Amino acid sequence: MSTTAKPTPDKYSLGQSMKRKEDPRFLRGHGNYVDDIVLPGMLWLSIVHSPYPHARIVKIDKTAALAVPGVVAVLTGEDLAAHNLAWIPTFHGYDKQMILAVGKVLFQYQEVAGVIASSREIAQDAAELVEVEYEPLDPVVNPFQSREDKIILRDDRENKTNHIYHWEVGKRDATDAAIAASDVSIKERVVFQRCHPAPLEPCGIIADMDAATGRLTLYLTSQAPHAHRTVVSLVTGIPEDKIHVISPDLGGGFGNKVPVYPGYVVAAAASVVIGVPVKWIETRTENLTTTGFARDYHMDVEIGATKDGKVTALKVATVADHGAFDAAADPTKYPAGLFGIVTGSYDFANAFTELDAYFTNKPPGGVAYRCSFRVTEASFAIERGMEILARKLNMDPAELRLKNFIKKEQFPYPSPLGFVYDSGDYHLTLRKALDIIGYDALRQEQKEKRTRGELMGIGISTFTEAVGAGPSKHFDIMGIKMFDSAEIRVHPTGSAILRAGTKSQGQGHETTWAQIAADELGLDPQNIMVEEGDTDTAPYGLGTYASRSTPVAGAAIAMAARKIREKARKIAAHLLEAPVDDIEWENHAFHVKGLPENAITMQTIAFAAYTNPAPDTEPGLEATFYYDPPNLTFPYGAYIAVVDVDAETGFVKVRRFLAIDDCGTVINPMIVEGQIHGGLTEGFAIAFMQELAFDADGNSLNTNFTEYLVPTSLETPHWETSSTCTPSPHHPIGAKGVGESPNVGSPAAFVNAVMDALAPLGVTHIDMPLTREKVWRAVRSAKGAAKT
Amino acid sequence: MFPAPFEYHRATSIDETLALLAKHGGDARVLAGGQSLIPAMRFRLARPAVLVDINALHELSYLREEGGMLAIGAMTRDAALETSALIASKYPLLADTSALVADPVVRQSGTVVGSLCHNDPAGDWGVTALAGRAQIVIRNASGTRTVAIDDFLVDSFTTAVGEGELALEVRFPTPPPRTAGSYQKIERKVGDFATASAAARITLDADGAITGAGVAIGAAGPHAMRVRDAEQLLQGAKPTKELIRAAADAARALADPVADNRGSVEFKKDMAGVLVGRALIAAIGRLGVEGLR
Known part of the structure; x- marks a missing residue:
């Protein structure tokens, strides 16, 4: 198996910045999203939400809503309970979630009733007329209050506690002892605030029950169409062959389109009962207030080190706020996702991490927004911790990192928290970053500025991710192993169709999947059509999230292509009248050993496969491959932010930002760069402006884009990018996942830079988002303290 | 929605x-x-x-100088000011403001008069209109009247425009020689309403003394507010760092903002002062007087 990108002619395109095949469609407005689909006789669903974060439902009166002309039905939790659909299990199966509230509501904006009407406008007008009488209860709005168990939120559960689970990994006693014995240690609470992926296209569905065939078609904003088909079958008992999920073009997902939402279930139930299509499209407010949020981890980070800066131990204890239901879509065996990557890029002899999760009166979710199953939180914890340690040691933060990196000869590296890192050269990548940014000159400039009282900061983040879930011995969702799949059919004239179990939401799969297959088969990527998202045609896969598509489905594509190539070799032997063992594949064509000038292409072979098949060979040329990855992949990067802080207003100007990413073999550098730009912009937003905040009464403070901020091009910094390439030794083409790296890696670089700017004032840590007021307040209190 | x-x-x-x-x-x-x-x-x-x-009333879309005033019609969009050579050359306060209203997309549609009539406490144009001593022309069935901006801004989302009335235009006095202005704003992102904002208009005489001053703040009360104490301090004085600091402090004292996602009362009060200081320094700087920072 080759593990590096081969030098290839342009037309085969692996490693080339081929323009995205999907873009002409999107740029001309010819995309096809769920909301573009209109079916004959379609009804609309509008949902009634709770104004209270915690309340008993005394009475629901549908009369006025039902009296509106055009209203067909009003559904409540009691109605769904009759069909055993008031509650459904959450993805990992440890909890259940309400579809429409029964008995009480557990978060503000929780779904209470659904109005089905002949138009969207009528449904919304009538939803205002559903009269719900509530008896408000005291809310619990943070996990520290929750863990006191004074108010028990979930009276449906047997255990009368708000504590959901405890999880831990590593050696507690050895780690505690090592920290106690260390020359220098730091301890800091860092909070990764609750935020939201906020895809521009909100969630939606059209459920279409065909009473004649008994078949339920779901046009769904789904990152995982097959998984959703299986869930629907398991929950409803409808045989899986009678369920057809179609996930058309998606306007972003970022993990927000993995969970199953009440709107989907109510629309589907309504279509089954009424027998006509029912459509539900979220409003922006519904998307922000009810669907899968991200993060909300309160992390106590402790690091021990020798006085010359060699780290000895890491301990991270986390309190997690999961909201009203434990609906974090993690793999079954990983309740806290891949948080165990918290030792990062550093060689810790001792490490321990534990986590306790709690219910609160907030929306459910937690795993989303390019987080790679909690790798984002872990990376933020370790990268902030290393920065704080560097300051305590009075050591340059780059030097501290270089001193403690896992060395390239240590790979494959078994981490103290249970991962085996596949490959990396952390020293090379950070040194390249320091060189490009002009680190020494920046430190000199900073020194001069500090003498004048100007606040300039440089922040580094050298993160390592664990992505590509995952090996079947460890990873499953609802018991289904987290393999992925590809099917390639080569047509007689040498073009092809490629289908995969993943689902692009903007990542460019129609291009990169074609590039992988083209390189393996010697075909033109322009003539390899890629299709995803239709469960009737695509092979079964677990979908696109957690940077798993290239590590898993990308591998499946290469392997399916290689199966085709093996069959093609037999056809080539037949055509060249030589023994199969004498046939060689070189420069994207077959030839008889020693006779390279007499080569035949895959196009010729494809035609022969249908017109002149070899004796004893099945006609046709196609293959399917289900890939079970032997390990995760471990992409990494070195990011550096340079900021100037306005002490009077607290405004942070990000002057420069350099991202060097190493994701192994790169399939399409332009698409990778696009992913990096998008993720950095999200990381910038998280660091400086995004938070799903709640007041003390549990009211959501961010119900639309005027209060949940998404940066525009006008405030987004200029991004500088570069790369190094350390191929994954176990992936068929040496590729690693990359889509989430910039969101994982950048928040710590921004915060480290601002804290570095504020270092002369003695400010150690400020929790994100670093709003002007928080920075202003830190500067002011530091100056006030200096005066007294 | x-x-x-x-x-x-x-x-x-x-x-x-x-x-x-x-x-x-x-x-x-x-x-x-x-x-x-x-x-x-x-x-x-x-x-x-x-x-x-009233979008079909093209006769209300104009920017013209007449009788010592700049008149801006009720259907004149923010973008028209942003791209006007007249505004860029003679009305720096208005030029600053037009470039800071919301975002470029909003400015293609939004109007100056509409913003004044909406009278959002965090709106931009009320602040500039106070510092620039604007007047609003209002018409009803029985005729036309002109109202000074100070009387026009009645309360949050309430103006002197009554039932059955239409605001026809806003007028800014054409600045005398040696006059400049500046509009300053803090926002969480482009397109957000102001966390705090301030406008300043300054006229200097040949000796460098201030002969005319307009100072106002936004997002600091029920509607945009004129900082009369600052104006009085400035009138007749020569610009110094101390003078500007005193004017800024007058704005801090006047500011009576409400806490919201944009910031606390304490922060917004301080920003009112910081921005008044910066607006004054920028306006005076445009008249060639430096060294006030």
């Missing part, structure tokens, strides 16, 4: 507009740029029963 039901009229003349407004009284709202009204209706925070759309 759909508005509650409403009746819609597209007016074809000022007289027809006034007739429609007179007929529907308090139920009617005028639709100009719609950049505040439409979102409020979509969230169902505003539920006007009748909309009178």
Whole structure:
């Protein structure tokens, strides 16, 4: 198996910045999203939400809503309970979630009733007329209050506690002892605030029950169409062959389109009962207030080190706020996702991490927004911790990192928290970053500025991710192993169709999947059509999230292509009248050993496969491959932010930002760069402006884009990018996942830079988002303290 | 996110507009740029029963100097000021403001007069209009009257425009020689309402003394507010760092903001002062006087 990108002619395109095949469609407005689909006789669903974060439902009166002309039905939790659909299990199966509230509501904006009407406008007008009488209860709005168990939120559960689970990994006693014995240690609470992926296209569905065939078609904003088909079958008992999920073009997902939402279930139930299509499209407010949020981890980070800066131990204890239901879509065996990557890029002899999760009166979710199953939180914890340690040691933060990196000869590296890192050269990548940014000159400039009282900061983040879930011995969702799949059919004239179990939401799969297959088969990527998202045609896969598509489905594509190539070799032997063992594949064509000038292409072979098949060979040329990855992949990067802080207003100007990413073999550098730009912009937003905040009464403070901020091009910094390439030794083409790296890696670089700017004032840590007021307040209190 | 039901009229003349407004009284709202009204209706925070759309009244779209005043018509968009050579050369305070209203997309539709009539406490144009001593021309069935901006801004979302009336234009006095202004704003992102904002207008005489001063702050009270104490301090004085600091402190003292996601009362009060200081330094700097930072 080759593990590096081969030098290839342009037309085969692996490693080339081929323009995205999907873009002409999107740029001309010819995309096809769920909301573009209109079916004959379609009804609309509008949902009634709770104004209270915690309340008993005394009475629901549908009369006025039902009296509106055009209203067909009003559904409540009691109605769904009759069909055993008031509650459904959450993805990992440890909890259940309400579809429409029964008995009480557990978060503000929780779904209470659904109005089905002949138009969207009528449904919304009538939803205002559903009269719900509530008896408000005291809310619990943070996990520290929750863990006191004074108010028990979930009276449906047997255990009368708000504590959901405890999880831990590593050696507690050895780690505690090592920290106690260390020359220098730091301890800091860092909070990764609750935020939201906020895809521009909100969630939606059209459920279409065909009473004649008994078949339920779901046009769904789904990152995982097959998984959703299986869930629907398991929950409803409808045989899986009678369920057809179609996930058309998606306007972003970022993990927000993995969970199953009440709107989907109510629309589907309504279509089954009424027998006509029912459509539900979220409003922006519904998307922000009810669907899968991200993060909300309160992390106590402790690091021990020798006085010359060699780290000895890491301990991270986390309190997690999961909201009203434990609906974090993690793999079954990983309740806290891949948080165990918290030792990062550093060689810790001792490490321990534990986590306790709690219910609160907030929306459910937690795993989303390019987080790679909690790798984002872990990376933020370790990268902030290393920065704080560097300051305590009075050591340059780059030097501290270089001193403690896992060395390239240590790979494959078994981490103290249970991962085996596949490959990396952390020293090379950070040194390249320091060189490009002009680190020494920046430190000199900073020194001069500090003498004048100007606040300039440089922040580094050298993160390592664990992505590509995952090996079947460890990873499953609802018991289904987290393999992925590809099917390639080569047509007689040498073009092809490629289908995969993943689902692009903007990542460019129609291009990169074609590039992988083209390189393996010697075909033109322009003539390899890629299709995803239709469960009737695509092979079964677990979908696109957690940077798993290239590590898993990308591998499946290469392997399916290689199966085709093996069959093609037999056809080539037949055509060249030589023994199969004498046939060689070189420069994207077959030839008889020693006779390279007499080569035949895959196009010729494809035609022969249908017109002149070899004796004893099945006609046709196609293959399917289900890939079970032997390990995760471990992409990494070195990011550096340079900021100037306005002490009077607290405004942070990000002057420069350099991202060097190493994701192994790169399939399409332009698409990778696009992913990096998008993720950095999200990381910038998280660091400086995004938070799903709640007041003390549990009211959501961010119900639309005027209060949940998404940066525009006008405030987004200029991004500088570069790369190094350390191929994954176990992936068929040496590729690693990359889509989430910039969101994982950048928040710590921004915060480290601002804290570095504020270092002369003695400010150690400020929790994100670093709003002007928080920075202003830190500067002011530091100056006030200096005066007294 | 759909508005509650409403009746819609597209007016074809000022007289027809006034007739429609007179007929529907308090139920009617005028639709100009719609950049505040439409979102409020979509969230169902505003539920006007009748909309009178004046977008077809092209005669209300103008920027012209007449009688020592710059007149801006009721249908003149923010973008028209942002791209006007006249504004860029003679009205730096207005040029600053027009480039900081919301975002470029909003400025293509939003109007100056509409913003003044909406009178959002965090709106931009009220602040500039106070510092620039603007007047608003209001018409009703029986005639036309002119109202000084100080009397026009009555309360949050309330102005001197009564039922059955239409604001026709806003007028800014053409600045005398040696006059400059500046508008400063803090926002969480482009397109957000101001966390704090300030406008300053300064005229210097040949000796460098201040002979005319206008200072106002936004997002610091029920509507944009003139900082009269600062204006009095500035009038007749020569600009110094101490003077500017005192003017800024007057703004801090006047500011009476409400806490929200944009910041606490304490932060916003301080920002009112910081921005008044910066607006004064920028305005005076435009007159060639440096060294005040």
